[in-house]
Amino acid sequence: MKNLLNRKDKKQPKKLPTRITNDTVAQHREKVLAAGRKHKYPIQYTKRRLVWITMFVSVAILAIFVGLGWAQLYLWKDTSDIAYRITKILPLPVANIDGENANYSDYLLYHRSSLAVLQTQGQSDQKDKVKFYQNQSINKALEVAYAKRLARENNITVDDNKVQDLIKKQQESSKLSQSAYESVVKDNLHWSMDELKIAMKYTLLKQEVSFKIDKTADDLVSTIQNKVKSGKSLKDIADEMGNKVQPVFNLSVSTDNSDGGLTKSATLLAKGKISEPLKTLAGDGYYFVTLNSFEDNTVNYSYVKVPLTEFNNRFNYLKNNNKVKYFISIDK
Template identity: 50%
Template sequence: MLKKTTKGKKKDKRSLPSRITNDTVAEHREKVLAGGRKHKYPIQYSKHKLVWNTIFISIAGLVTVIVLLYLQLYVWKDTSDLAYRITKILPLPAGSVEGEFVRYSDYLLYNRGNMAVLKTQGQDQAGDKVAFQRQRAMNQAVQDAYVRKLARERGISVDDRKVDEEMDRQQKDAGLSKEAYRSAVKDMIGWSLDEARDGIRASLLRWEVSFAVDEAAANLVKEVEAQLKAGKSLTDVAAALGERVQLMPETVVPKTNKDGGLTEAAIRTADGTISGVIKPLGGDGYYFVQPRSRDDSSVTYSYLKIPLTTFKTNFDKLINGKKVTYYVHLDQPAEQKSSEQK
């Protein structure tokens, strides 16, 4: 009986900690801290795991968004308003020309305008016409990129004042209030006023660049001015310069005619007198105007035109020479396919 009790006591016997002395205090402190770490490390591990999981999920989500954007814009070639809003926020390219990116948002904006016109004509479901207008919108976006490159190289810009003046002029010429003008723009080409401002700015910049790059036309202006100063008529100058200029012997237009400033110049100039050189807004050349006669409602005048050719010639070379890189490959219109096969 005594033996059994002793045996049981042996089983319950536990080792007691050794005596703590100055020599062993560091060892005992480490044992206590080690015991505490057993409770601390699981929490620390959970925090690290949460951080890594968050990073992984964020990266996976970002990759998914990028893939979906790529599919939407470059594979499915979405032209919806959602795609436009995305490309307006994210400056994604639709191509490049001479190192300048073609803005995807520009392509979609021009395409929306073209499709709005087709819709009013009841042809927005005609496959070939839709393909043609999309290609036309892309060419316009490419041209805008080329213009931006040339403008930057020459320090040319269009400020807000010029844009506002042109928009006010268009509104006034149409005889519309601002609200009516807004509605007309929306109904005709599906643009907001801000988008119309962007379109006007691009047009004005293209106009400025077209004149700036055409040194041949500028030199021809000086030659024409010299001949006019020597007493020659517009007909004489046209005969001397041949195909380099264009002569309109006589045209009759209402005094309210909107042609970029030619009619206004004819009204301001005395009959028989030749005006100074004119750069009509949105025009494609330099003009010299000579009014012939007028009445209360109309004016008759002749004009000599020096056409701008450099910008168009250079741009056509880029397009026809396949020197534009496209990231969005559009379906070719049937007419273009047949012409290329020939």
């Protein structure tokens, strides 16, 4: 029994004195530090592990979202509002022309409008028309990309004021109030006014680039101006220029005709006089106009158009010589 009691006494831990004195303060300090170390290192280990787990989960979730987003756009070719918002935030490419990316958002800007029109007409299930408008939309996105590249090379910019002026001219030409004009844009193009401004900016950019780079058209304009100065009529000039120009004779329209400004310009001319080269809202070439007659509200005039061809020639050359890469499947 005595041995058992002695053994039990040996197993019991040595207790610190309850009172802290100069002799026992070191023992109490060591006890406190040991208790701190006991809880500190397991917590540090847990925090590090938690950070790694969080990082791994975050990367995995991000990879899943990226994969789904890629499939949504490049495999399923989604045109939903969510897909459109994603492409407006991220500059994702839908195609590339001679090293210049065409934005996916630009493609959806045009394609969603076309699909909405087909939906309104009850033709959204006609696959041949959907494919046609898809090709048309991606072609427009490629034209925008190529126009942006040429604009940089030629130091051409289009500011918001020019865009607003173009929209105002179109509104005035249509003789609609602002609210009515916005409704027409919404009903026919299914665009908001902000989307219309983007599209108009691209239109202006392409027009200004087309006028800038087309030296052939500039030479034809100079030739026609010289012929006008020599006293030749518009009919004679058209005959001499042949298929280099596009003539239209004896066009009778009302004074409020919407044709980009040709009718208005004709009414300001003296009968038989040929105008200087004019640019219309269409921005597709130079026009030489002559007034034939102007009675009451009817105007009869003729014009010779010098078309712009350089931009389209360059663009088609790149397409026909494998300088275009598509990142979504299209049916050519």
